[in-house]
Amino acid sequence: MGASETDQRLFIEQQRLLYINSTGSTLLSMVFAAFLCWYIRDSAKPSMLFLWFAVFCIIALCRFGLVVVAKRSANTFCQVKRLDRFFVGGIWLSALCWGTASFLFLSDVSPVNQTVFTIVITGISAGAISFLCSNWPAIAGFLFLTLLPLAANFFMMQGDNSVILAILILLYLVVCLTGGQKLHRNMSENILLSLKSTENEKVLQVGQERYQHIFNHSPLGIVHYDASGTIVDCNEIFAGVLGISRVLLIGRNMLSVLQNNTLSAAIEESLRTGSGYFEGEYTAESNGRTTPVRIFLKATRSDDSTIIGGIGTLEDFTERKSFEQKIHHQASFDSLTGLPNRRQLLLQLAQELSRASRHQQYGALLMMDLDNFKTINDSLGHGAGDAVLKQVAHRLKNTLRKEDSTARMGGDEFVVLLPHLGKNIELAAQRAQDIAKKLTTALASPFAFANRELNITLSIGISLYPEQQNGAGDILKQADTAMNQAKTAGRNTIRFFLPSMQQAADTRLQMSNDLKKAIENDNFLVHFQPQVKADGTIVGAEGLLRWKHPDRGMILPGDFIGVAEETGIIVQIGMMVLDKICRTIKTWEVDHLLGENQTIAVNISAREFSSPDFVERVIAILEKTGINPQHLDIELTEGSLISSVSDTIDKIHALRQYGIKFSVDDFGTGYSSLSYLKSLPLHTLKLDRSFVNGISPTGNEVTLVEMIITMARNLGLEIVAEGVETVEELNYLGQKGCHIYQGYYFSKPIPTAEFGKLLKKGGVGRQDLGNQNPR
Numbered sequence: 001m002g003a004s005e006t007d008q009r010l011f012i013e014q015q016r017l018l019y020i021n022s023t024g025s026t027l028l029s030m031v032f033a034a035f036l037c038w039y040i041r042d043s044a045k046p047s048m049l050f051l052w053f054a055v056f057c058i059i060a061l062c063r064f065g066l067v068v069v070a071k072r073s074a075n076t077f078c079q080v081k082r083l084d085r086f087f088v089g090g091i092w093l094s095a096l097c098w099g100t101a102s103f104l105f106l107s108d109v110s111p112v113n114q115t116v117f118t119i120v121i122t123g124i125s126a127g128a129i130s131f132l133c134s135n136w137p138a139i140a141g142f143l144f145l146t147l148l149p150l151a152a153n154f155f156m157m158q159g160d161n162s163v164i165l166a167i168l169i170l171l172y173l174v175v176c177l178t179g180g181q182k183l184h185r186n187m188s189e190n191i192l193l194s195l196k197s198t199e200n201e202k203v204l205q206v207g208q209e210r211y212q213h214i215f216n217h218s219p220l221g222i223v224h225y226d227a228s229g230t231i232v233d234c235n236e237i238f239a240g241v242l243g244i245s246r247v248l249l250i251g252r253n254m255l256s257v258l259q260n261n262t263l264s265a266a267i268e269e270s271l272r273t274g275s276g277y278f279e280g281e282y283t284a285e286s287n288g289r290t291t292p293v294r295i296f297l298k299a300t301r302s303d304d305s306t307i308i309g310g311i312g313t314l315e316d317f318t319e320r321k322s323f324e325q326k327i328h329h330q331a332s333f334d335s336l337t338g339l340p341n342r343r344q345l346l347l348q349l350a351q352e353l354s355r356a357s358r359h360q361q362y363g364a365l366l367m368m369d370l371d372n373f374k375t376i377n378d379s380l381g382h383g384a385g386d387a388v389l390k391q392v393a394h395r396l397k398n399t400l401r402k403e404d405s406t407a408r409m410g411g412d413e414f415v416v417l418l419p420h421l422g423k424n425i426e427l428a429a430q431r432a433q434d435i436a437k438k439l440t441t442a443l444a445s446p447f448a449f450a451n452r453e454l455n456i457t458l459s460i461g462i463s464l465y466p467e468q469q470n471g472a473g474d475i476l477k478q479a480d481t482a483m484n485q486a487k488t489a490g491r492n493t494i495r496f497f498l499p500s501m502q503q504a505a506d507t508r509l510q511m512s513n514d515l516k517k518a519i520e521n522d523n524f525l526v527h528f529q530p531q532v533k534a535d536g537t538i539v540g541a542e543g544l545l546r547w548k549h550p551d552r553g554m555i556l557p558g559d560f561i562g563v564a565e566e567t568g569i570i571v572q573i574g575m576m577v578l579d580k581i582c583r584t585i586k587t588w589e590v591d592h593l594l595g596e597n598q599t600i601a602v603n604i605s606a607r608e609f610s611s612p613d614f615v616e617r618v619i620a621i622l623e624k625t626g627i628n629p630q631h632l633d634i635e636l637t638e639g640s641l642i643s644s645v646s647d648t649i650d651k652i653h654a655l656r657q658y659g660i661k662f663s664v665d666d667f668g669t670g671y672s673s674l675s676y677l678k679s680l681p682l683h684t685l686k687l688d689r690s691f692v693n694g695i696s697p698t699g700n701e702v703t704l705v706e707m708i709i710t711m712a713r714n715l716g717l718e719i720v721a722e723g724v725e726t727v728e729e730l731n732y733l734g735q736k737g738c739h740i741y742q743g744y745y746f747s748k749p750i751p752t753a754e755f756g757k758l759l760k761k762g763g764v765g766r767q768d769l770g771n772q773n774p775r
Contacts, residue, residue: 006192014188015084017134019070022087024275024298025131026060029094029124033057036101036120040113044105052104056097063090088138095142098124099149106153118165121150123279125176127296130220130313133183140177147173179220221295221314227307229255229267238314241291243284259283263295270297270310292317334408336386337393345407345415349472352419357466362428366416366436367461367479371491373412376454385412387449388456399442400435415479428464429496436460436494457492459483464496511563514549519572523548526580527749528600531720531742534734536764540599540633542742543581544749545573565607574608575617582625584752585632593759594631599661601633606640610647615654622658629659633683637665641680649680656681666722667708677715685712687738689723695732709737 033056037049066087098121106117125146132138147169154166221238225231230253239246242257249257258264263278270276276297283290295314299307334341340348349365356363370392377385389412396406396414406416418435421428439458446453461482465475482497489495518524525548528541547555564570581602588594608614622629634655641648641664652662663684664677691705712719721733724743733741746764758764 006196011081011084014134014191015070015087017187018087018132018138019067022063022067022131025127026063026094028127028275028277030057030060032120032124033097036117039116040105043110043113048104052097052101056094059090059093059097063087063094066090084135088135088141091132091138092141092145095128095145098146102149102153106150107157118150118169121146122169122172123294125172126220126294126315129176129180129183130296130298133180133187136181136184139180139184143173143176143180147176221293221312221316223254223312223314224300224309225254225267225312226309227271229253229271231257232309237316238312241282241284241293241314241316243289266295266297267310267312270299270312271307274299274301274307276310337390337408339393339397339414340405340407342407342409345405345409345417346472346476348405348407349417349475352417353466353470353472353475356419360423361419362421362423362425363417363419363465364421364428364432364435365463365465365475365479366418366432366439367409367463367476367483368414368416368439369459369483369487370412370414371457371459371487373456380449380452380454384449384452384454388447388454391447392443392456395442396439399438404435415476425464429462432462432464433494433496436462440492440494459486459491460494461486462494462496508563508566511560512567512569515547515560515564515567515569515573518547518549519569519576522576523550524573524576524580525751526577526584527751528755529742529749530747530755530758530764531601531740532746532764533739534730534741536746538598538758538763539740540601541755542601542603542635542749543577543584545577545603546749561605565605568607570605571608571611574605575621578602578604578618579621579625582621582627582632585627586625588756588759589628589631591756593756596630598759599631599633601635601663603635603665604640606637609636609640609651615651618655618660619658630661633661633663635663635665635686638667652681663720677711682715682717684718684720686742687719687721689743692721692723692729692733692743693725695729705733706736709733713737 033053037044037053041049066083070083070087102117102121106114125143128142128146129139132142151166151169151173154162154169221235221241223231223234223238231249231251234246234249236246239249242249244257254267255264258267260278260280260282262280263282266276266278268276277295278297279294281290281292293314293316295312297310297312299310302308333339333344352363355361370388373385373388376388389408392414393406393408396416400406400416401418403420404416404418406414408414416435416439418432421431440460443456443458446455448454461479461484463475463478463482470478478497482495486493486495525546526543527546528543530538531540531542532538545557547557547560549555561570564573581600585594585600594600611617618634622632656662661683662681663686664682665686666688667685685708687705687708691708695702695705709719718740719738720740720742721729721738722742724730724733724741724745726745729743730741730745747758750758
């Protein structure tokens with residue numbers, strides 16, 4: 001027999017095995033496709049799911065048709081070769097459908113559903129090895145097109161767990177390719193040996209050895225059984241799962257050996273219909289070992305198609321099961337502290353709400369925040385912060401009752417769930433407060449890190465349940481609102497949730513949303529309050545922000561600046577206001593209304609000033625508007641000045657080089673040090689209105705006012721008195737050396753056009769002084 005003829009016979013036999021296995025594998029893949037579509041039906045788009053399944057079924061039907069055509073065609077090499085291209089192409093198209101499913105549906109489903117999705121895909125891939133092992137292009141193409149998209153999709157998710165899972169899938173692909181290639185190579189060799197068996201006894205013996213090599217060294221467990229279920233042969237992997245030696249298994253009826261009725265039923269099914277499948281845990285009676293397994297069972301037939309036995313391939317996925325459990329743990333528990341995470345807490349809370357409602361028992365949810373925890377991270381690094389968080393978790397668990405549970409929500413926030421607090425709401429509240437105090441005491445002792453002692457206090461918000469049919473998310477939101485109230489009250493305190501708190505939180509949220517719309521719609525205005533000498537001569541003005549709300553009318557800064565500061569919107573608003581004021585200054589410069597020494601002041605918040613690109617933003621506005629920087633005065637609070645002294649000095653010096661002036665607003669109400677003032681290149685101190693209003697020679701504030709005025713004079717600084725409302729205040733300040741004033745005695749804050757008219761007049765004339773009424 002020539003070599004070419006042998007190769008042809010080998011190829012024909014390989015294809016025959018591929019056709020034999022095709023029908024069952026195609027049907028099984030359709031079942032898995034249907035199961036996958038059903039399982040993720042709530043997560044994926046129905047139209048996309050239906051389209052994917054329809055395409056899959058069309059490909060499967062075409063493959064069935066090819067099998068029918070192959071059976072009816074002449075069994076010649078040319079005919080088989082021609083059909084092979086179509087048949088392998090159909091297998092690749094099926095694999096491409098599985099790969100496409102990873103991109104279409106995996107990222108949209110939950111972590112649990114992703115696990116099931118991954119099991120299905122890897123299971124299909126494992127089954128393909130035994131079904132397609134006679135054709136290497138079919139095996140390689142199927143595995144690549146099925147598993148590579150799955151791994152790629154997990155890589156694109158970019159989470160730590162997703163990347164790990166993607167790497168494991170790639171390793172799994174390598175194992176499958178290696179095993180599949182080995183199976184294909186050995187099977188091909190075995191077929192060749194079988195074809196040559198009539199020529200030489202030695203060839204037959206070598207074929208048997210190679211077959212045993214495949215059998216014994218396969219990465220899967222393999223069992224061969226006859227029509228009655230008696231084991232003809234099996235490898236060590238299969239025997240190890242059953243917990244009985246291979247020697248004792250051979251010759252025994254498998255249906256009587258197996259301890260799992262479902263697995264026995266699958267074997268009976270394979271002998272009755274031609275195929276069977278089992279997936280689950282198998283516990284060996286001999287040693288009690290439980291192994292998660294998957295087994296594919298395929299009947300063997302005689303020449304007249306009578307079933308004469310079967311072959312089973314068994315996969316032990318203990319490692320994968322362990323990996324899945326690890327993934328589940330990571331999805332439900334905090335990796336740093338080992339406490340349940342937000343997801344797990346919400347599940348526990350939902351169950352506890354149901355139980356509490358059913359038994360009419362009150363419970364409580366405590367939301368806790370570590371006060372000033374950011375300082376530890378910033379000063380000592382995240383290693384110190386992590387060490388403190390671990391110790392906090394340990395103390396919380398040791399302080400709570402057995403029935404209580406605690407979770408870490410992220411960052412430095414912890415939650416404690418307190419069930420069974422009683423059927424009386426007052427008693428439940430008292431018990432919740434007692435436990436909160438115990439937790440506060442437990443965390444009062446210093447925490448140790450690197451020979452340092454770190455002190456931590458708690459702000460605790462408490463929400464009682466069940467109330468008004470609130471869900472888990474509502475209870476959590478209420479506790480968070482109460483905790484924020486505790487922090488607002490000065491930290492290191494406990495607050496219960498009250499409906500008024502939620503109303504305030506909702507109002508602040510609404511205001512935050514309205515502020516964003518106000519920025520988009522340019523609803524902010526600037527009014528100007530003159531800064532004058534005693535005779536009414538204008539030396540400058542302060543630009544004051546106003547919000548023209550479409551529903552609420554004109555809103556003063558005191559009603560919204562706090563929310564803007566908390567949300568960070570203040571940075572956008574501040575730059576918008578600075579831009580408006582600079583544009584206005586440019587208009588006045590063009591109209592020759594601003595004198596050389598007249599300045600327009602703009603308030604800059606601490607958060608805005610501390611932003612790293614503050615200097616660059618101001619310079620950009622100066623260049624865009626083209627104003628003379630000497631007409632611009634930036635007002636900062638005392639807190640802004642000392643938050644980071646070196647950074648403050650650098651920024652002020654950088655802008656002073658352009659000619660911009662700097663003032664300290666509301667001086668005297670903060671905590672500035674004289675040494676800071678001496679080191680800062682300032683131009684003006686603004687005496688706060690709280691010292692000015694109602695001032696008299698016999699008042700307690702006189703000494704402080706005189707001291708501030710004297711200090712400003714000694715430092716070479718101008719001083720502006722804010723809030724001047726009476727002639728008595730004006731006269732007294734003038735006598736003490738303060739000669740620039742801002743207040744209702746001269747003018748209230750007025751729109752841009754009106755202030756422009758005052759500039760044109762040259763000041764607030766004496767005839768105007770009497771017309772301005774104090775507030």
